Amino acid sequence: MIDEKLIDEAVDIIRNSERIVFFTGAGHSTESGIEDFRSPGGIWDRYDPSIYASYQFFLRDPSKFWSLHKELEKIMQNVEPNPGHYAIAELEKMGKVSAIITQNIDMLHQRAGSGSYKNIPIYELHGSYGKLECVKCHTISNIEDVDYHSVDYPVCNCGGYIKPRVVLFGEALPTGVLEGAMRMAANCDCFILVGSSLQVSPANFMPSIAKENGAKTIFINKEPTAMNHLADLFLETMSAPVLSKIIEKLR
Secondary structure, three states: OOOOOHHHHHHHHOOOOOOOOEEOHHHHHHHHOOOOOOOOOOOHHHHOHHOOHHHHHHHHHHHHHHHHHHHHHOOOOOOOOOOOHHHHHHHOOOOOOEEEOOOOOOHHHHOOOOOEEEEEOOOEEEEEEEEEOOOOOOOOHHHHHHOOOOOOOOOOOOOOOOEEEEEOOOOOOOHHHHHHHHHHHHHHOOOEEOOOOOOOOOHHHHHHHHHHOOOOOEEOOOOOOOOHHOOOOOOOOOHHHHHHHHHHHOO
């Protein structure tokens, strides 16, 4: 169980901050029932990412990616935001949050209300599953408007392959998203990492950018991260319960 004094320290930092940036990773969504792809027995143990999640392989044979996608869709069907997502949205209501940067593609932040209270930006570094895009003509479609269940993979009217607007291995990040996220990290007064081991580049640059520009840094993760030396405060715990407790103490 996390030391109550550490929670109180986090509350004090948050109470005295006005431009908080949250950085969320896979660990934040595992508490909603979405498995961590990299964990033993996870998705990458069953689907080789160099084949099923490679952009170059997708351009040669999209069927591999779409078979993975159909399994992910089954996982996502009954997933809901967890109390940690709602706690972040509550802090937005309080006017404390200036941005959310996320490595997750599940759109659970939006479903919890983030981005709708104070219109803060949500930087989805690896894209999201809400939209589909043709890799040739770049036409964007809603996922529910494209039939991909009765075929091996969907094809656009122009002949190009269609894929969700997620970043595959070997694919560039969405234009402007990384730059915007870095800018917000540089201008925050408190940077809160939630559920990330900080092993993936360039996303793992964010804490050092915030720290170098004078922000207080709080890390909430169930195990030590690759960059714990950057944390002013490290809470080694699951994120949802501790974020809920922080909100209770702030009210």
